[in-house]
Amino acid sequence: MKDVIRANKGFLAFLLLFGIFRTAVADWNPIPSASMRPNLLEGDVVFVNRLAYDVKIPLTDISLARTGEPHRGDIVTFSSPKDGTRLIKRIAALPGDTVEMRGERLLINGRQADYTVLDNAIEHVAPLGDLAALRLREDAGDASYRIQVLPQVRAMRDFGPITVPKDSYLMLGDNRDNSGDSRFFGTVPRALLIGRAERILVSADIKGSWAPRTDRIGMSLRHD
Template identity: 35%
Template structure:
């Protein structure tokens, strides 16, 4: 009986492992660094096929299918501790000059479009919401007007990416620890498939939301 169960389960387990390693993998959002795009408790699906196929453990690329574009929300291995997965938005690709003045992005000398939106939440009057556009990708960001701007200018080196959280003043990102090496990429965040936090009812309206 056990042998029969094993014969039945083995191909199922094998398919799951292959899909998780090369095609798609679920992740849970643990912090508010990507608010308002992603909330704490969001369960997301990450497409690991978008940027190519890598061998697990060895992390050797066996098929190149593309590269992250400005505006992509990506999951990657944290450069200072690759055992930890991070999620941020790509704002700079190899060769880009990225500047940040008065909490506004400039990419290769051109200002990223920002339009003010309705307040984020009445309980947080210092958090201002803007609609930002990066290469045609529109998304909302949060800016805390009480925090200093932290102006900077950098050039993204080859095979690297500059990333930032959408919650601009509550995100540890490339401004603090540097660039994301291409070899650290895990995949592109595609879809919210569930939302749940301990002690809270699931936010059913977020289920099935595509991540922009």
């Protein structure tokens, strides 16, 4: 065993350094579900900046220093407070915000977000089949981004009001009627944030022909 380690010490050192880099500095996250449509598609792989908010001890949630503050509208990866699963959602509300949803409309501190209809699309939702999707621009305070609703799907369209605790965040999927988010597992403590999704690295149509989607490569994920 010692001979094997000695013969491959350069490669093993590379793996160790790569592991530390990926768990402390930068990472990538494949998109496996439709919860962030229309902005993220199944088959996208996004670059995650792990230093956007905190410097953490590798492989832990222990923060050594804060490097920035999460903002409303950021797309973030985090560990689910329910079961530890890695998720990717959008920050909809910040610490101290009082937030609720009424008939799909988001209200923050009593002020309703503004909505602009963008277009219509067809969304395949297993096992229901092809359903009509309505795409909107949601303007909530200083954040503006696209969302999607599925009027034919039974969903939690009314929620709250709740006040987001200190050092916690309320997460919503952009595909509002097909997303397991803070409406179901509650707010997310800052310690569980992994990093901010910055842009799409690569993309392929994993639901169809597996053809690369070259038009999505390098696409920024920062909100408007």
